[in-house]
Amino acid sequence: xxxxxxxxxxxxxxxxxxxxxxxxxxxxxxxxxxxxxxxxxxxxxxxxxxxxxxxxxxxxxxxxxxxxxxxxxxxxxxxxxxxxxxxxxxxxxxxxxxxxxxxxxxxxxxxxxxxxxxxxxxxxxxxxxxxxxxxxxxxxxxxxxxxxxxxxxxxxxxxxxxxxxxxxxxxxxxxxxxxxxxxxxxxxxxxxxxxxxxxxxxxxxxxxxxxxxxxxxxxxxxxxxxxxxxxxxxxxxxxxxxxxxxxxxxxxxxxxxxxxxxxxxxxxxxxxxxxxxxxxxxxxxxxxxxxxxxxxxxxxxxxxxxxxxxxxxxxxxxxxxxx
Numbered sequence: 001x002x003x004x005x006x007x008x009x010x011x012x013x014x015x016x017x018x019x020x021x022x023x024x025x026x027x028x029x030x031x032x033x034x035x036x037x038x039x040x041x042x043x044x045x046x047x048x049x050x051x052x053x054x055x056x057x058x059x060x061x062x063x064x065x066x067x068x069x070x071x072x073x074x075x076x077x078x079x080x081x082x083x084x085x086x087x088x089x090x091x092x093x094x095x096x097x098x099x100x101x102x103x104x105x106x107x108x109x110x111x112x113x114x115x116x117x118x119x120x121x122x123x124x125x126x127x128x129x130x131x132x133x134x135x136x137x138x139x140x141x142x143x144x145x146x147x148x149x150x151x152x153x154x155x156x157x158x159x160x161x162x163x164x165x166x167x168x169x170x171x172x173x174x175x176x177x178x179x180x181x182x183x184x185x186x187x188x189x190x191x192x193x194x195x196x197x198x199x200x201x202x203x204x205x206x207x208x209x210x211x212x213x214x215x216x217x218x219x220x221x222x223x224x225x226x227x228x229x230x231x232x233x234x235x236x237x238x239x240x241x242x243x244x245x246x247x248x249x250x251x252x253x254x255x256x257x258x259x260x261x262x263x264x265x266x267x268x269x270x271x272x273x274x275x276x277x278x279x280x281x282x283x284x285x286x287x288x289x290x291x292x293x294x295x296x297x298x299x300x301x302x303x304x305x306x307x308x309x310x311x312x313x314x315x316x317x318x319x320x321x322x323x
Contacts, residue, residue: 003024004311023040028227056109104126140167143168188218189269195238207245
């Protein structure tokens with residue numbers, strides 16, 4: 001959703017289009033957008049007044065959103081709906097007098113943005129030891145998580161938090177992202193059959209690193225995190241498992257498999273079907289609608305007869321390749 005939204009921004013506006021933080025944590029995706037005139041910034045104040053701004057999928061602090069709206073001519077917040085869910089849970093629990101115990105990585109953009117929702121009411125932890133060091137809060141506690149944690153990272157710390165705070169509140173539906181937990185489950189289904197495992201994704205991608213760590217913990221001696229086929233080791237043999245972080249483009253995964261050129265073919269392992277769909281942000285939908293009407297009228301077409309934009313059928317990798 002975020003990749004497609006930024007691609008629409010690139011097509012709709014004269015460059016440069018600005019993006020607060022990397023749109024997703026994938027080097028190849030970011031590089032492709034840079035080549036097409038996108039400027040990534042770590043502070044909204046770096047954006048010239050009046051330029052279009054996109055806010056990344058990882059979620060932004062409320063003050064960042066406000067600053068972008070003051071500065072940008074057109075602002076699109078491409079925050080992942082699963083992150084928005086966590087932000088909402090923070091607001092609701094804090095409004096009811098809860099203290100939040102938040103499991104997340106220090107410095108990660110998603111964790112920074114979530115903690116900024118209620119900075120005086122959140123304690124961030126990422127280890128059993130940090131849970132043990134928490135004070136005995138007088139207020140009731142709630143347990144929330146960074147969406148891109150591995151299940152093991154989450155469960156170990158969550159168990160410690162529930163032991164320390166027996167009445168701690170948890171949401172009915174897990175905060176962990178289905179796109180990451182499904183990949184982790186699929187990896188565990190093949191790990192014991194692999195002589196080596198290749199994880200495609202960037203070094204700053206939390207869910208990519210979680211996959212690599214999980215593969216090592218599963219007992220695989222040779223685990224490689226790579227950005228693309230040019231980083232593949234030259235001496236791989238036997239059965240090689242291939243997986244990818246949630247934001248790795250499909251064409252890069254295909255290129256890695258083609259470069260491996262397995263003599264006994266490729267077995268695709270699926271543990272579930274994903275049919276979730278996140279529609280473009282409202283500002284993008286409004287922008288696309290306006291462009292569609294303007295183009296149809298400009299070409300003398302019939303507004304009532306124009307085809308509908310089927311975003312659900314559009315693949316993010318295809319959008320990137322066609323920019």
